[in-house]
Every structure is written in C-alpha cells, then in structure tokens.
Amino acid sequence: xxxxxxxxxxxxxxxxxxxxxxxxxxxxxxxxxxxxxxxxxxxxxxxxxxxxxxxxxxxxxxxxxxxxxxxxxxxxxxxxxxxxxxxxxxxxxxxxxxxxxxxxxxxxxxxxxxxxxxxxxxxxxxxxxxxxxxxxxxxxxxxxxxxxxxxxxxxxxxxxxxxxxxxxxxxxxxxxxxxxxxxxxxxxxxxxxxxxxxxxxxxxxxxxxxxxxxxxxxxxxxxxxxxxxxxxxxxxxxxxxxxxxxxxxxxxxxxxxxxxxxxxxxxxxxxxxxxxxxxxxxxxxxxxxxxxxxxxxxxxxxxxxxxxxxxxxxxxxxxxxxxxxxxxxxxxxxxxxxxxxxxxxxxxxxxxxxxxxxxxxxxxxxxxxxxxxxxxxxxxxxxxx
Numbered sequence: 001x002x003x004x005x006x007x008x009x010x011x012x013x014x015x016x017x018x019x020x021x022x023x024x025x026x027x028x029x030x031x032x033x034x035x036x037x038x039x040x041x042x043x044x045x046x047x048x049x050x051x052x053x054x055x056x057x058x059x060x061x062x063x064x065x066x067x068x069x070x071x072x073x074x075x076x077x078x079x080x081x082x083x084x085x086x087x088x089x090x091x092x093x094x095x096x097x098x099x100x101x102x103x104x105x106x107x108x109x110x111x112x113x114x115x116x117x118x119x120x121x122x123x124x125x126x127x128x129x130x131x132x133x134x135x136x137x138x139x140x141x142x143x144x145x146x147x148x149x150x151x152x153x154x155x156x157x158x159x160x161x162x163x164x165x166x167x168x169x170x171x172x173x174x175x176x177x178x179x180x181x182x183x184x185x186x187x188x189x190x191x192x193x194x195x196x197x198x199x200x201x202x203x204x205x206x207x208x209x210x211x212x213x214x215x216x217x218x219x220x221x222x223x224x225x226x227x228x229x230x231x232x233x234x235x236x237x238x239x240x241x242x243x244x245x246x247x248x249x250x251x252x253x254x255x256x257x258x259x260x261x262x263x264x265x266x267x268x269x270x271x272x273x274x275x276x277x278x279x280x281x282x283x284x285x286x287x288x289x290x291x292x293x294x295x296x297x298x299x300x301x302x303x304x305x306x307x308x309x310x311x312x313x314x315x316x317x318x319x320x321x322x323x324x325x326x327x328x329x330x331x332x333x334x335x336x337x338x339x340x341x342x343x344x345x346x347x348x349x350x351x352x353x354x355x356x357x358x359x360x361x362x363x364x365x366x367x368x369x370x371x372x373x374x375x376x377x378x379x380x381x382x383x384x385x
Contacts, residue, residue: 020279024291027275030267032114032298036306037260038102039110046257047249048102049240051264054252056094056236058265059229063274067222075220085214086227087235089207094232094269095239097203100196107193109309114299116160116197118322121289122153123205125329128286131209142335145328152325160318164190167310208285211277221277229269286329 042048067075076082105113125146128134137143211224218224244250252258276288296319303309 020283020287021291023275023279024288027272028291028295029298030272031295032302034260034264034268035105035110035114035295035299036302037256037263039105039303039307041256041260042102042106044256046260047240047244048099048106049236049243050249051102051257051261052094052098053233053236053240054257054261055098055265055269056229056233058262059269059273060226060233062266063222063229063270064226067220067226071220071223075223076218078218082214082218085210085217086224087231089210089214089228090231090235092203092210093207093273094228095235097200097207099236099239100200100203104193104196104200107189107196109303110307111296111300111303111309111311112160112315113193113197114303115296115315115319115322116157116194117201118296118319118326119153119157119198119201120204121286121326121329122150122157123201124208124289125150125286127205127209128284131213133209133212133284134286140335142332145332145335149325149328149330149332152328153322154325156318156321156323156325158318159321160194160315163314163317165313165315165317168313168316205289208276208280208288212280212285215277215281219281221274221281224277225270225273228273229265232269 038051041051101113104116125134129136134146135143136147138147214224215221252261279288300311304311
C-alpha cells in the first residue's frame with residue numbers, strides 16, 4: 001500500500017514538473033498555425049492593423065467572462081499604477097509587436113519570420129539581466145554559457161539578415177524562377193521586413209519583462225489577460241482607423257479572415273497570455289521564450305507544403321546557429337542553483353492563488369528557477385507571452 005502511494009506521489013511530481021514544458025510546447029503548435037493563417041488572409045488583402053484589432057476583440061470576448069467568474073474572489077483592487085502598466089502592456093504586445101510582426105511577415109515569409117522569433121530568448125535574456133531578473137556570475141561555467149549562447153543567437157540572426165543565399169527547394173514546384181527586375185525590390189522589402197521583425201521582438205521581450213513585474217502587484221492571470229486584450233483592442237482600433245481609411249476593409253465574412261482572427265484571438269492571445277503568465281510565475285520570462293525554435297520547424301514545414309514558400313540557405317544556416325546558441329543558454333539556465341537567499345524568497349510563492357477550473361490552488365515550487373525579482377517588500381515572483 002505504501003509502495004502504491006509513493007509511486008502515485010512520484011508520478012504526480014513528474015507530471016507537475018512536466019506541465020510548464022507541455023504548456024509552452026503546445027503553444028508553439030498554436031503559434032505555427034497562426035503564422036500560416038495570418039499569411040493566407042493578408043495575401044487575400046486583409047490589413048494587418050484590422051487583423052490585430054479583430055484578434056483582440058475575439059480574445060476579450062472569450063477571456064473576460066472566465067476572468068470575471070473564476071477570479072472574483074482573488075482579483076486584487078485595480079489601482080492607477082497597475083492600470084497604467086496594463087495600458088503599456090496593451091501597447092507593447094497587441095499593438096507594437098503584432099503589427100510590426102505582421103508587416104515583417106508580409107515583406108518576407110512566414111518561415112523566415114517564425115525563424116527570426118528565435119532571437120526572442122536572447123533579447124529577453126539581455127533585458128532580464130538589465131532588470132535583474134537574471135543573475136550572472138562569470139566565475140561559473142553555466143553563467144558564461146548563458147552569455148556565450150546569447151551572443152551566438154544574435155550572430156545567427158545576423159546571418160539570416162545579411163546572407164540570403166540560394167533557394168533550398170524541399171518541395172519541387174513550378175514558378176521557382178524569379179525575374180531579375182524584381183530582385184532589387186525584393187531585397188529592399190526583405191531588409192525592411194527584417195527591421196520590422198527586430199522591432200517586433202523588442203516589443204515582445206519588453207512585454208514579458210513588464211508582465212513579470214505587473215503580476216507581482218496584480219496576481220490574477222485571467223483578469224490581467226482580459227485587461228491586456230481589451231486595452232489592445234482599444235489601441236489597435238484607434239491605430240487601424242488612422243492607417244486604414246477605407247471602411248469597407250473592416251468587412252469580414254465566413255472566410256479566412258474570420259478564421260485567422262478567431263483562431264489567433266482565442267489561441268494566440270487569450271490562451272497564450274494566460275498560460276504564459278502562469279509559466280512566468282513559475283519559471284520566469286526566459287524559460288517561456290526558450291521553445292520558439294520548435295515553432296520555426298513546424299512553421300517551415302507547413303509553409304513549404306501549404307504556401308509553397310521557398311527557404312533560402314541563409315535562413316537555414318542562421319536558424320541552426322540560433323538554435324545552437326539558444327540551447328546553450330537553456331543549458332546554462334538548467335544549471336542555475338538556488339542560493340539560500342533565493343530559497344528563502346521562493347517560499348513566499350507557495351501561497352500565491354491561481355484559479356484552476358474555478359477552484360483556488362497554490363503554486364508550489366521550486367520553480368522560481370533563477371528568477372530574482374528585486375523587491376524585498378513583496379514575496380511574489382513570476383509569470384509570462
């Protein structure tokens with residue numbers, strides 16, 4: 001009987017430890033589908049500004065009722081400083097990141113843009129160091145690995161940007177020949193698209209960092225998600241009316257536009273913000289971004305088959321370098337050892353309420369990982385998009 005109890009306890013521990021990994025890996029499949037659907041509907045003429053607006057309208061409608069019901073007992077009081085942070089969060093991800101990303105994807109390809117997202121962990125890591133969410137000790141090998149891995153990741157992104165190379169045609173298809181008269185224009189768009197993708201990554205990383213700090217003051221993931229989606233809707237709508245003067249562009253029917261807006265709103269905004277928030281609470285913002293290469297692989301496969309996209313050698317080489325650097329960083333983070341100070345701080349996490357199917361539960365763990373949020377007045381730590 002005792003053996004059965006210990007086995008069940010061990011299995012439960014394994015499942016609890018695996019939950020953050022399974023959650024983030026599942027989101028990568030969700031993001032890959034969003035990249036493909038968004039590319040299709042924008043090729044059919046939908047404005048990226050309007051797509052981002054509809055995306056967050058859907059996300060707000062879906063998430064708000066759950067937030068209102070499930071977190072009514074644990075939702076903190078809204079204050080002006082928290083509200084201002086939410087306004088900034090609504091601008092960083094729903095407005096800045098997504099619109100720059102959609103524009104960058106329009107000027108390049110879905111495969112290239114999803115591969116470029118592999119810079120996200122490196123940029124987030126640099127920002128986390130600046131804001132003291134990550135500790136670096138150059139006397140430790142694992143700390144050196146995190147720094148070197150970040151440098152390798154940036155180098156891989158530079159390879160993708162500066163070296164295009166020949167087309168690698170995995171799926172033989174017609175129309176592979178490009179007219180030389182279009183080459184200069186295509187290259188110009190490629191550079192513009194890359195710059196927009198860089199801006200998108202900077203906005204997304206900033207979102208993760210600010211979200212981590214905001215959750216210390218407002219530890220209600222669903223409610224915060226609903227607020228971010230709502231503020232994103234308001235700001236995106238204002239930007240859309242400025243950028244798109246033709247009111248007929250807002251028309252939407254039962255087509256790829258509705259599918260892209262609904263799918264990205266529910267999966268990649270509503271669910272993603274919430275799940276990433278919980279995982280940031282447990283593992284920190286760098287962990288959340290560590291699985292983006294999987295999304296690149298899925299998107300590349302779907303883009304080649306569904307969209308007949310051409311993959312350039314530079315993209316492949318850059319992606320390989322980025323993945324190598326990324327997992328050097330991940331290895332370094334896996335070797336982070338809790339100091340007695342971090343252990344003491346992490347004890348404060350055990351009483352943090354998170355809703356689960358309407359019930360209140362506690363975050364128990366160890367998993368504050370190497371996240372060290374410098375605020376002695378608060379025992380909260382954690383979460384992250």
